[in-house]
Amino acid sequence: MLRSGGADLTIAGGIREFGRATPGIVAVRDGDRSLTFAALDERSSRLASALLQQGLATGDRVALLCGNRLEYPEIAAGVAKAGLVLVPVNPRLTAPEVDFILRHSGACVLITDDALAGSVPHFPGPVICIGGSSLGPSYETWLATAPATDPWVAVDERDPFCITYTAGTTGDPKGVLISHRSRCLTFYATALEWGLGPGRRTIAVAPMYHGAGFAFAYAAVYCGATVSMLRSFDPQGLLDLIQRERAQSVFLVPTHAQLIRAAVEKVPELPSLDTLYFNAAALPKVLKEWVFEAFPGAGVHELYGSTEAGVVTNLRPPDARRKAGTVGHPWFATQVRIVGPGGQPVAAGEPGELFSRSPYLMNGYHDNPTATAACITGDGFLTSGDIVIADDEGFISIVDRVKDVIITGGVNVYPRDVEEVLLTHGAVAEAAVVGEPDDRWGERVVAYLVCRQPVEAAVLDAHLRARLAGYKVPKEFKVIAALPRNAAGKVLKRELRSTP
Structure with missing residues (x-):
């Protein structure tokens, strides 16, 4: 069977494709700055070349410490073009917390927002600074000196494109290995489900260093849509940005809805907005009713998943009111298993622990085979750690975390x-x-x-x-x-x- 490394799914693929197909269309907006797909493709190639000039080899790790901003998509694409692995770091962490992630991941290079220099511990490798040069060369100067040639380093689609660190419910955070294939399939399914594709517009509201925030913002540029960056969450600021950018699909978490409800007396008409999708926790029924009233023109989806499992279920608009309180049915290409304490399937209406199997699952935890083995069954199902109930129509309700x-x-x-x-x-x-x-x-x-x-x-x-x-x-x-x-x-x- 013939096989070409270039035919593998890679998160750089969409940027390459739309850099040729729609070069003049805006891919990313950030305030008064913007990048076309051609510029995004070129700048990500420069970044890939600059990283390889540091002597990095395929699979080496590059850490990124910054919030939502114009550079985030090009850095992710450039790291992938170079065959390297991205390590997103939460910009709200303290220096000791950042130090743990840099050491545990084995990061060789750090790219950081210069405004976050105080959160950077002593780092032995090169530090590239966005918007300054406190700890190393300026990002723009560094890019300008590199060739704009795409290196086309071949990667296996099942290899990790990133290591993203969980919040750490007990002890140190764990590094989740997420493959190119997992996220590319997520991007395509996101385009199909929530309308992120050519000609569409969205907002990066959730932080991109987090799994869901990255997936749903980057899915836009991967699939030919336009994403606008919201640097920090502000209820009125988000509504203004939706109006100004004529955003159509927007991903939020329930906390965002709660904050908008508390801060805004009346949500203005948003004629462009046709899709809202929520994740992170189930929308309380009272809050969900408010969302229906506040955004009458938007179909409301409620999805459920995790960094480790990706998207597991989705409650679609036709059932949003009828099945409020549930998170819907299993998502595309996803199998679920709900089992009792003895590992046997439970009947409809009975609580049990949720396991899922899909192409979106993580590869495992970085450098932690014990933790990986503890959460995956022999036949490839990953535990959610959640107790759920499926009703007689198969709609799943999250009852609670097992530990809660x-x-x-x-x-x-x-x-x-x-x-x-x-x-x-x-x-x-x-x-x-x-x-x-x-x-x-x-x-x-x-x-x-x-x-x-x-x-x-x-x-x-x-x-x-x-x-x-x-x-x-x-x-x-x-x-x-x-x-x-x-x-x-x-x-x-x-x-x-x-x-x-």
């Missing part, structure tokens, strides 16, 4: 059941329910709340007891200014458990 289930007096309490009811009270803006140690019950149910107005614990208690079994009602209500969240917008319940 509260066992109080020997009875299981699923925090999301309690959170959904708390959010039906007008005073409660956000809610997170956790289990905390209790000498009598083993664990007691505790609710952490962000409130719109003062409310007595007794009032909340009565509201819940009218709607939930008594053992599910929190023993304590704690009002805090904001729920701790990671880059994907997921609530960090481990931090709440340690709150005094």
Whole structure:
């Protein structure tokens, strides 16, 4: 069988293709700066050449420390053109946290926003600075001296294009190895499902250093659409950008919707916007109803997945209201398995742990075979770590994280059941329910709340007891200014458990 390395899927492919097919179309906007597909193709080739001039070999790692900005897509494409592996780094991390990722990944070169120089630890390799030269040569000067010739380094599509680090629920973060094939198929499926293709426009709202933020922003340029960068989230700023850029498909997390709801009295008409898709956590039913009312012209999708698994399910607009509270059916080319504690499939309506198998799965955890083996079955299914229920039509509802289930007096309490009811009270803006140690019950149910107005614990208690079994009602209500969240917008319940 004939096989050519150039025929393999690579995340540089779309940039090469549209650099020829639609060279004059704008690929990326960032404020008053923009890049056409021809310029994106050329600049990414210069970057690939510049990296190879550093003596890097296929598979070597290049770390990138910056937020959403014009340069992000060209750096990702250039690293891929050179046959290297990207290591995205969260710009909000401290120097010791950045140091761990650089060392653990084995990064040979660091490209950083010069404004983040204070977060860069001592790094033995070359440091290239975007927007300055505090720690090394200026990015623009460095690019200008490199040839604009695409090196066309062959890569196997199943090799990693990046190592992206999880937030680390316990101990150090783990590096997730994501292949070219996995992400390219995700890009194409994203174009099919949420309309990111030639002639379409979107906004990079979620941070691109995170798996979903990168996938849904980069999918635009990979598939011939235009992406506009939102440097930092601001509710009115996002709405203004959607109007100005006439964006059609936009990816958000539930926290974004919550912040828009709190900050904007009325969402303006957005005639261009036809698709909203949400990820990171299930949209509470109350918030989802607000989204329907605030964005009446947009079809609302609710998807579920993880950095390790990619997209697993999607709830599409025709069922968005009828099946609110679920995350839909398995996505394209995805199989799911829901099993009980003994590993046997559970019946419809029964809770079980969700496993999935698809072409989007990670290759494993970098330099951590033990952790990789612990989450993948012998036949290639990856655990989600979530407890779910599938109804008699196959729609999947996320009940809770396995580790977040509260066992109080020997009875299981699923925090999301309690959170959904708390959010039906007008005073409660956000809610997170956790289990905390209790000498009598083993664990007691505790609710952490962000409130719109003062409310007595007794009032909340009565509201819940009218709607939930008594053992599910929190023993304590704690009002805090904001729920701790990671880059994907997921609530960090481990931090709440340690709150005094």
